[in-house]
Amino acid sequence: MNIEQFVPARRATSTGNLPARIEIEELPAIAVEDLCKTYRGYYAVDDVNFVVPKGWTVGLLGGNGAGKTTTIAMIMGLVVPSFGRAMVLGHDMARERHKVLKQMNFESPYVALPGRLTVRENLTVFGRLYGVPNLKARIEELIEDFELGDVLDRVTGRLSAGQKTRVAVAKSLINEPEVLLLDEPTASLDPDRAEWVRGRLRAYQQRRGATILLSSHNMAEVEQLCDFVVIMSRGRIVAMGRPRELTERFQCRDLDEVFIYLARVA
Amino acid sequence: MSDSLNRIAAMTARYYYILRSSWLRLFEIIYWPAMQMLVWGFLYTYLYESKSAMASTAGLLLGAVLLWDVLFRGQLGFTFTFLEEIWSRNLANLMMSPLQPAELAASLMLMSLIRLLIGTIPVTILTLLLFGFNVYAMGPGLIAFFLNLVLTSWAIGLVVAGLVIRQGLGAESLAYSVMIVLLPLCCVYYPVDALPAWLHPIAWSLTPTYVFEGMRAVLLDGVFRADLMIECLALNAVYLGLAFTAFITLLHSARHKGGLLTMGE
Numbered sequence: 001m002n003i004e005q006f007v008p009a010r011r012a013t014s015t016g017n018l019p020a021r022i023e024i025e026e027l028p029a030i031a032v033e034d035l036c037k038t039y040r041g042y043y044a045v046d047d048v049n050f051v052v053p054k055g056w057t058v059g060l061l062g063g064n065g066a067g068k069t070t071t072i073a074m075i076m077g078l079v080v081p082s083f084g085r086a087m088v089l090g091h092d093m094a095r096e097r098h099k100v101l102k103q104m105n106f107e108s109p110y111v112a113l114p115g116r117l118t119v120r121e122n123l124t125v126f127g128r129l130y131g132v133p134n135l136k137a138r139i140e141e142l143i144e145d146f147e148l149g150d151v152l153d154r155v156t157g158r159l160s161a162g163q164k165t166r167v168a169v170a171k172s173l174i175n176e177p178e179v180l181l182l183d184e185p186t187a188s189l190d191p192d193r194a195e196w197v198r199g200r201l202r203a204y205q206q207r208r209g210a211t212i213l214l215s216s217h218n219m220a221e222v223e224q225l226c227d228f229v230v231i232m233s234r235g236r237i238v239a240m241g242r243p244r245e246l247t248e249r250f251q252c253r254d255l256d257e258v259f260i261y262l263a264r265v266a
Numbered sequence: 267m268s269d270s271l272n273r274i275a276a277m278t279a280r281y282y283y284i285l286r287s288s289w290l291r292l293f294e295i296i297y298w299p300a301m302q303m304l305v306w307g308f309l310y311t312y313l314y315e316s317k318s319a320m321a322s323t324a325g326l327l328l329g330a331v332l333l334w335d336v337l338f339r340g341q342l343g344f345t346f347t348f349l350e351e352i353w354s355r356n357l358a359n360l361m362m363s364p365l366q367p368a369e370l371a372a373s374l375m376l377m378s379l380i381r382l383l384i385g386t387i388p389v390t391i392l393t394l395l396l397f398g399f400n401v402y403a404m405g406p407g408l409i410a411f412f413l414n415l416v417l418t419s420w421a422i423g424l425v426v427a428g429l430v431i432r433q434g435l436g437a438e439s440l441a442y443s444v445m446i447v448l449l450p451l452c453c454v455y456y457p458v459d460a461l462p463a464w465l466h467p468i469a470w471s472l473t474p475t476y477v478f479e480g481m482r483a484v485l486l487d488g489v490f491r492a493d494l495m496i497e498c499l500a501l502n503a504v505y506l507g508l509a510f511t512a513f514i515t516l517l518h519s520a521r522h523k524g525g526l527l528t529m530g531e
Contacts, residue, residue, distance in 0.1 A: 007515070012267075015393075039524065044524075054456075073524065073526070076362055076527075077521070078358060078362065078521060078526045078527050079524045079527070080518075080521045082487050092523075098364065098366065101362065101363060102364045104362070106362055108358070110528045111355055111356065111358040112354060112355040113354075113359065114280065114284070114350070114356050116287045116288070116354070117287070120281075121280075121283045124276075124279070125276050126359070126363065128272055128273065128275065128279070129273050129277070129363040129364060130363060130364060131269050131272060131364065154286070171359075204388055242374075
């Protein structure tokens, strides 16, 4: 299967950074079509198109204010697009999000779990909200996978930043989502813990065949986890492709260099 | 249906965990109504013993304070429980979960009722023990008064919650201040006739007016005005429907405006 994007021809030719249209064979997990979000005439997201086939991990990259978080918020249905649409598992997230929310989950640094609840209470509440069957067993699995045994009965608000992130990622997997949206999931972790969390995400993705859309500033993380990368700048997609394709296309050593190059020229 | 009930139960458990986590919070629910009741209770005692013309209205005063507190605390309970989600930056987690807005509203209503009962029952017992005023002597009418006031408090709570979602924490102060607008117009301490004639239609468009007029009928004349309570219930049904529509509209508007993800930042 190949990834495909519905990029207008004018943009493809104007930047020269976008691969040609490639057909996909089945309903994608995520399809973003002509997506725009304007705030009083300012384009936070401008004509963004990409799809994420089922089972892929795609990285959404860009500097601060590039439009990543707004794009993810529109994919989650938390923000209604000004134009275009974001589809998840075939459902328009502006209008039919309730049909698909049980199969999704997310983690974002903008959002926190209730700080006064213990880790166990938080996992229980969210497990029940998502209607997780055999919730106790599922929580036990997560405790084991994310080594949360020692913090389980501690109040979430008093955990270290790293522990909170582990709990938040555990919460995002409570319902074993088909589609997982992660906004900088390892930003507050030390390199060792970040690598450990990446390992858990990779294992989950492989076991469940889940689709992951990941926003990150950590290029090494993106190269490690992602099958495909979408790079945004000033609300627009400026490049997309497999990590190796991008480094070859821009004649850079790694994604870090690609990112810096595009940030300066885009 | 069972999924929906399960989600409401999950949210109620979430709010129960918060209450359980801090005895100070629990104490605060009882503390304010108790202090208020002490002040008004002493005034009641003073008026009652003064044998002045005001003596006959002393009971009315205390009854009005108690019922006003049901309305005020009911709305605060609803709105503060909702604000917990904003303060803890958890709203997006809930909006991204299968929880429906109606289920969120139902859990907030349930929690408002629980907080109200925790705050009100000890105060009514305190009033009986300290001042000899038995609010339960109002009989079955008390249930009708309580029910109608709680419904009104939920309707107001829904609109305030919607405004906070739409406008952000800038609208937080409405949680404390919105009820004060009602205080002079819904005739808590005086009959509707005390208002200028041109304000009567406004007073009768407010559901608490029916409750306080009903309370005065019970305490002064010993008559339970079922007609007032039925009218009040019908108005409450309309207001609750309008309030829920406003809540959904404001939520939808917030999704257009953006900011749900970062709310509480």
